[in-house]
Amino acid sequence: MIVEAKRTHQISEYFFSEKMKEIKNLKKNGLNIINLGIGNPDLFPPYGVIQKMKQASELKNANTYQSYIGIDALRNAISNWYKKVYQVDVDPENEILPLMGSKEGIMHISMSYLDKGDEVLIPDPGYPTYSSISKLLEAKIVYYDLYENENWIPNLEKLSKAKIMWINYPHMPTGATISFEELEKIVFFAKKNHVLLVHDNPYSLILNEERSFSIFNIKGAKDIALELNSLSKNYNMPGWRVGMVIGKKKFIHNILKIKSQMDSGMYYPIQIGAIEAMNHDLKWIEGLNIEYFKRRKILWDICDFFNLKYEKNSSGIFVWAKITDSENNDQIWSEQFLKNYHIFVTPGRVFGHNGKGYVRFSMCCPINILEEAKNRIFS
Known part of the structure; x- marks a missing residue:
């Protein structure tokens, strides 16, 4: 059997x-x-995105294997988009790894940094994939409570040290937002306790009347943080599977070790369509x-x-x-x-x-x- x-x-x-x-x-x-x-x-998606993809599909090398790190033009577009949306400078050569949707990034990051028995801080309530992937890797899940009467913000005094901490603002499923000061406190907690802080950030442009935050708006966050982002919600492209992970060179290199074993690069026309989407005015x-x-x-x-x-x-x-x-x-x-x-x-x-x-x-x-x-x- x-x-x-x-x-x-x-x-x-x-x-x-x-x-x-x-x-x-x-x-x-x-x-x-x-x-x-x-x-x-x-x-x-925005006007012109599908047309650009169709045109790209007719090019001579459109259907060949693509680079594991995406074409230069895509990483440059992501870098420019981060500057336009979040006022954050990101090095397109070393600090960006395009993903086939940010969901795969959760797996790649977890596989890159979690060994069996490592503790991982996961929000409750939160995105179920954080838990399921941690279970598959036999990590020890430590749920941290989020409550309505605390605006769905973690009580850092109740948290223990862990290998990874997942956060997600605007929060899914509650839609709660976070202030700059509260985000700063979480970054300080992670730095103090040597925790890899991963901010899952796919909803920041949708019905967010406050300024859209990146974790990297916080001084020193690149030392200990990664950020996942996506075009699925921001540009109505969920089926295209276009996401990204942002972080310092060392983190990105370690994640690439895993990712490069699991796929062979994003379809070229999709990359061209993604560039067109991010080039649109806000x-x-x-x-x-x-x-x-x-x-x-x-x-x-x-x-x-x-x-x-x-x-x-x-x-x-x-x-x-x-x-x-x-x-x-x-x-x-x-x-x-x-x-x-x-x-x-x-x-x-x-x-x-x-x-x-x-x-x-x-x-x-x-x-x-x-x-x-x-x-x-x-x-």
Whole structure:
């Protein structure tokens, strides 16, 4: 008998992978399911991006293996984009590694720095992939609590030293933002305790009325920090799988040791399309946010109907809402919502123990579909 690796016993299939199969079956049975659970942008990338990619696909060497570190023009575009968006100087030769989506970066960073038994600090609630990859590598997970009454900011006095600490602001799933001063405190904690601080930063341009922060806005952060970023949410390119990790030369070199064993470079036309996206003026982002403002208002109306509590100053592409009835069970609430209205929303417990009692709505649906969802509920 062929037996699976024991490490697979530490994890299960990704929640959304399983849930999408369930929804697919419901649709096969004739139910019109509206999916408000997944953060999968439905809008087009900026004008010209797809055309540039198409043109590049016709070039002579477009379909050959590409550099493991991306073409020079892509790394230069990322460097210029960091300067434009965050006012941060990044060396395109040594401090940038393009990724096939930032999710793979979580694996590459973890494999580069975590040995069996190493402690890793992971937010609760937080992105489930931090935990699943740490389990696969047999690292010791130390969850640090985030609470609504503390604005979803870690209490550093309760944290112990670890090899890696994951942070993510604007925060997923809650949409909480962080002040410069609070981010500075986290960097100081990491420097004092020799912790590799990894800031996962894919939502900084979406509905963020405060200034968009990079971890490298903090003086001295490059000594101990890495930052993941992505074009998936910022430029509606999730299926393109374009991300990046930023950090000092030594960190990037170690991550490249892992990455170069696992893929053979990003498809050239996608790199050309990514360059075109990042070259757009930030006014394009303003237009994107106008659309998300409209969508969020509809979700707020739905939350108000059910007396759900939410924070209007949150950022990102989700509405994170607290169930206020006596049951306060997010899993039951989500299943009943799907049964009664044929609308899927994500139960908060997917993101950790401290997500219990909350549900997450995604804005990644056209306004007419969101209005249909609202009408189903209100009728």
